[in-house]
Amino acid sequence: MGLIKYIFQDWKVNSTDKKGRFVLLWFRISYWVTSSKMRKLLFFPVFLFNKYIVHWILGVEIGWRTKIGKNCRIFHGVGLVINSDTIIGENCTFRQGVTIGNKLDKNGIDSASPVIGNNVEFGANACAIGGIKIGNNVVIGAGCIVVKDVPDNSIAVGNPARIIKIT
Known part of the structure; x- marks a missing residue:
């Protein structure tokens, strides 16, 4: 899918949150x-604009290598951090304070980052770290700390996360 199509799809699903539109x-x-x-050579100032305005001033850090599917939604974005190696499916929603990234393993080496399925919703201040898989149609509750895989069609809450419902 081309750049313009992604931009228009993101624009449409973030119609109530102008900051989400700008960030995406x-x-x-x-x-x-x-x-x-x-393009890196020709458009490097664009990359710098994203780095300094979006990351530093708006407080939203989405690594430039992150793979994000269509129709991504961001509500209130402040404090949102997504590691560059994260893979995110389609129709996912992120709220303020969400952190998605890797962690140090027992040997002090960075782990893989999460792989997130389609139709996943993260509540405010949720955290998903490590080489985990979050299935499709999942709700991650506010303040939830996810360090293990979450199956499809489920709701995860708590610290550490536990599955409270599988539909």
């Missing part, structure tokens, strides 16, 4: 710029 617009453009050596 600059993420998609930065992803496009950094996916080619020639």
